[in-house]
Amino acid sequence: MSGVKLLGVNGSPASQRVEWALKIKGVKYEFITEDLQNKSPLLLKSNPVYKKIPVLLHNENPISESLVIIEYIDEAFEGPSILPKDPYDKAIARFWAKFLDDKCLPAVWKALWSQGEEQEKDKEEAYEVLKVLDNELKDKKFFGGDNIGFVDIVANFVGFWIEIVEEATGVVLVTSEKFPNFCVWRDEYLNCDKVKENMPSREMLLGFFKSRVQAAAATLK
Known part of the structure; x- marks a missing residue:
C-alpha cells in the first residue's frame, strides 16, 4: 500500500517488530534506513520528543514507539488480527508486552554483558x-x-x-533444560513463515555484537 513508510535501522529489534506486524497484515511499505549517528531531518521532525526509531509514516502522519505502532497497524489495516479482540485478552497481551520491555529485556541484556561477580547476580535475575x-x-x-x-x-x-548475543559474549542463559517451554516456543517462532522470511542477517548481527565484545575487552586492558 502506498503512503506507508517505516523509518528504522536494519537489525534493530524495535524496527523488526514493526516490520513483522506489517508483514502479518500484508501491508506494503517503504523502509527508510536511518543513521543514528546522523539522524535525518525527517526522523527529527517525525519524532521530535524521543528522536529515535522506529517511526511509521502513514499518509505522512507519524506514529512513534514500537508497541504503539503495532497497535496502530492492527487497527488501521485489514488482515489477520495481531491483538486479541476480547477486551480482557487484549489487556493480558498488553501486560505481557510491558513485562517483556520493562522487566525481561533489561534483565537479560544486563546479564549478557556484565562480568565477574556482578554477572552471577545478573544471571540469576535474568533466570x-x-x-x-x-x-x-x-x-x-x-x-x-x-x-x-x-x-x-x-x-x-x-x-x-x-x-546471537549469547554466541558473541559466550554467556549462555537459555537452555532446554532450564526453560523447556520457552525453547519449544522459540522453535515454533523462528519457523513461522512471516518471521523466517523477514529476519535480519544473523551473520551481520553476530559480527556487530562480536565487535562490541572486542571493544569492551579493549577498554579493560
Whole structure:
C-alpha cells in the first residue's frame, strides 16, 4: 500500500517488530534506513520528543514507539488480527508486552554483558524473568494461542537476538533444560513463515555484537 513508510535501522529489534506486524497484515511499505549517528531531518521532525526509531509514516502522519505502532497497524489495516479482540485478552497481551520491555529485556541484556561477580547476580535475575515466560508458555504454541500475535512480536529479542548475543559474549542463559517451554516456543517462532522470511542477517548481527565484545575487552586492558 502506498503512503506507508517505516523509518528504522536494519537489525534493530524495535524496527523488526514493526516490520513483522506489517508483514502479518500484508501491508506494503517503504523502509527508510536511518543513521543514528546522523539522524535525518525527517526522523527529527517525525519524532521530535524521543528522536529515535522506529517511526511509521502513514499518509505522512507519524506514529512513534514500537508497541504503539503495532497497535496502530492492527487497527488501521485489514488482515489477520495481531491483538486479541476480547477486551480482557487484549489487556493480558498488553501486560505481557510491558513485562517483556520493562522487566525481561533489561534483565537479560544486563546479564549478557556484565562480568565477574556482578554477572552471577545478573544471571540469576535474568533466570527469574525467563522462568516467568517459560511458565506462561506451558501448553501453548504461541503466547496468544495457536497463531503468532502481539506478545510474540514484542518478544522478538528473546526469540531471535538473544541466541546471537549469547554466541558473541559466550554467556549462555537459555537452555532446554532450564526453560523447556520457552525453547519449544522459540522453535515454533523462528519457523513461522512471516518471521523466517523477514529476519535480519544473523551473520551481520553476530559480527556487530562480536565487535562490541572486542571493544569492551579493549577498554579493560
